[in-house]
Amino acid sequence: MSGAPKIEVRGLKKAFGRKVVLDGIDLDIGVGESVVVIGGSGTGKSVLVKCILGIIEPDAGSIKIDGQEVTTLSRGKREALLEKFGMLFQGAALFDSLLVWENVAFGLIQGRGMERNAAKKIAFEKLAAVGLGAEVGELRPAELSGGMQKRVGLARAIAATPEIIIFDEPTTGLDPIMGDVINDLIVKCVRDLGATAISITHDMASAHKIADRIAMIYKGRIIWTGAAKTIDNSGNPYVDQFIHGRADGPIQMEVRAL
Numbered sequence: 001m002s003g004a005p006k007i008e009v010r011g012l013k014k015a016f017g018r019k020v021v022l023d024g025i026d027l028d029i030g031v032g033e034s035v036v037v038i039g040g041s042g043t044g045k046s047v048l049v050k051c052i053l054g055i056i057e058p059d060a061g062s063i064k065i066d067g068q069e070v071t072t073l074s075r076g077k078r079e080a081l082l083e084k085f086g087m088l089f090q091g092a093a094l095f096d097s098l099l100v101w102e103n104v105a106f107g108l109i110q111g112r113g114m115e116r117n118a119a120k121k122i123a124f125e126k127l128a129a130v131g132l133g134a135e136v137g138e139l140r141p142a143e144l145s146g147g148m149q150k151r152v153g154l155a156r157a158i159a160a161t162p163e164i165i166i167f168d169e170p171t172t173g174l175d176p177i178m179g180d181v182i183n184d185l186i187v188k189c190v191r192d193l194g195a196t197a198i199s200i201t202h203d204m205a206s207a208h209k210i211a212d213r214i215a216m217i218y219k220g221r222i223i224w225t226g227a228a229k230t231i232d233n234s235g236n237p238y239v240d241q242f243i244h245g246r247a248d249g250p251i252q253m254e255v256r257a258l
Contacts, residue, residue: 006196012061023220034197036207039217045200086162090169092153094141101137126155147178167199183209
């Protein structure tokens with residue numbers, strides 16, 4: 001990474017009662033860089049992202065976006081900052097009561113006050129960008145397959161031409177072929193926008209394809225970070241165990257006897 005980071009996280013801590021989730025996270029993400037954060041369930045991946053978005057307030061530490069400290073922003077300034085973000089949710093999170101194009105245009109209409117016809121035009125352009133025809137825009141989400149719903153979610157994530165896109169388990173629930181289609185679309189959309197991307201995933205095939213760099217969280221800290229192409233030879237036993245899905249290794253899963 002060269003130049004000032006787009007996102008700079010330092011010493012980030014967050015606990016829920018006695019449960020320490022983030023214990024001093026340090027992470028830089030460069031302008032236009034795609035970083036994938038991996039780690040087991042409950043290791044803090046989602047909490048890290050929610051802290052960056054301002055959904056969760058950290059207990060300590062710093063988060064800077066474009067050099068601006070964001071943990072202390074007022075509500076109004078925080079809302080303005082969020083206009084830089086787009087997000088693809090794990091379950092697509094589409095509104096069943098809205099047509100597909102209305103889902104894609106939701107943030108433009110409700111968040112930015114755009115006139116419906118103008119927002120509809122952009123929605124159809126973004127649907128086309130993810131390989132969906134105009135006829136899909138007039139359907140309801142319930143009429144779509146899981147893969148099509150995910151593509152609609154991606155179209156919504158890029159509708160406002162965000163500077164930063166967050167992908168939450170983008171291939172969960174999809175078969176391997178459709179998962180690869182989504183990965184290709186993510187790479188294309190991020191590249192076309194010149195956006196910075198943060199993804200959290202358990203899917204190592206997805207991580208390899210969409211990441212410039214991969215970071216692994218374990219026990220609330222980043223224990224390894226490196227270029228995606230180097231992770232298979234990381235030299236880190238925790239990373240090696242995780243990416244190969246081995247039960248034996250330094251990461252011990254708590255299993256209660258029945």
